[in-house]
Structures are given as structure tokens and as C-alpha cells.
Amino acid sequence: MTLYFAYGSNLLPARLTARCPGARALGPAWLADHRLDLSKPGADGSGKATIRPAPGSVTPGALYHLPDEELPLLDAFEGLGHGYGRARVTLDTIDGPTEAWTYQALLSADLPAYDWYLGLCLAGRAAHGLPLDDLMALPWMPDPEPARETGRHARTLLAAAGFALSGLPDARRVVRSCTDPGLGAG
Missing domain, CATH: 3.10.490.10 (Gamma-glutamyl cyclotransferase-like)
Structure with a gap:
């Protein structure tokens, strides 16, 4: 174990x-x-x-x-x-x-996360009843390649867990989709 x-x-x-x-x-x-x-x-x-x-x-x-x-x-x-x-x-x-x-x-760079990656982190926190606030201060951006396989797979996992990230206007929408079942259900 x-x-x-x-x-x-x-x-x-x-x-x-x-x-x-x-x-x-x-x-x-x-x-x-x-x-x-x-x-x-x-x-x-x-x-x-x-x-x-x-x-x-x-x-x-x-x-x-x-x-x-x-x-x-x-x-x-x-x-x-x-x-x-x-x-x-x-x-x-x-x-x-x-x-x-x-x-x-092992390495460090100043890069924003893609929306779907931050969504995985937020949904994971929500699944365990953990706070989301510190994640919202982190930099993110929409994936410039929406058809990227890792992003599509992430969106599939998020949808199966009841979260939707398409068309997010800003970070506050990500939080609401993770905390409000009415916005996150998909």
C-alpha cells in the first residue's frame, strides 16, 4: 500500500x-x-x-x-x-x-494554467470539501487549442463529475460551477 x-x-x-x-x-x-x-x-x-x-x-x-x-x-x-x-x-x-x-x-516557469486544468483542480477540491479561494488567485487562460486531446479528456472527466467549463467568462464562473450544482450540472 x-x-x-x-x-x-x-x-x-x-x-x-x-x-x-x-x-x-x-x-x-x-x-x-x-x-x-x-x-x-x-x-x-x-x-x-x-x-x-x-x-x-x-x-x-x-x-x-x-x-x-x-x-x-x-x-x-x-x-x-x-x-x-x-x-x-x-x-x-x-x-x-x-x-x-x-x-x-523539478523546474519552474511563470505560466498560466489552461481553463480545463484549473477546472480539474477546482472540481477536485470541491469533491473533497476543500476550500477553493487560493486557487482563484492563480493565473489561467482559455486553452488556445480547444481540440487538444488532454483538454478534451479533462472536459469529459469534468462533465462526468457534474462540472462544465465551456464558455467561462472569468474565474468567478469556474468557482460557481464547482460550488453551485445548478451551474455545474451538465
């Missing part, structure tokens, strides 16, 4: 189980003295989530159980050694301190 801390797009249960079918959410978790930002450069030219040391800050996320044989699958999806490194972290959970693996960017 491997314990994994998800804080970005893997927070959405459907996203993580599409990558690791045996993944099971154990509950919310918080990483003290770290903040989430979107400074990890993605292969598509957009920013992806990572964690950075930041005394006094807290990054919310979820603790997952992964079958040991699925950790290499997640390593491959996360670009272990190329985009992310794996890090051991101590989390605060409702059951007390817990150690888990997570991923942290």
Missing part, C-alpha cells in the same frame, strides 16, 4: 482513478508550510500545479491509497525525473500526522 497526497488535478477522483484504477480516497489532508502554485511547466506550454515551501502557508489536498503496483503508473503520468520529482511529506489529517508520497516540480 502506498499513501499518496494529491493537491492538483489528481484531486479529482475520476482523474486519478483513470490513471490508477485502484486508487481510493482516504480523506482530506493538509501540507503545512507549503503553498500551491502553477509554476511547473507542462508539455503543452501551460502551468501545472506544484508545491513550494512557504512558512505559515497550508496546502489542502487529499490522501489516497494506491496499490503498490500502480505507483509506477502514476510516476509515468507525472513525468517522474523529467517534470516532477517524488517527495516524502508529513501531512495533517483528521487521524493525526501521516507520511505520504507526493510530487514536486
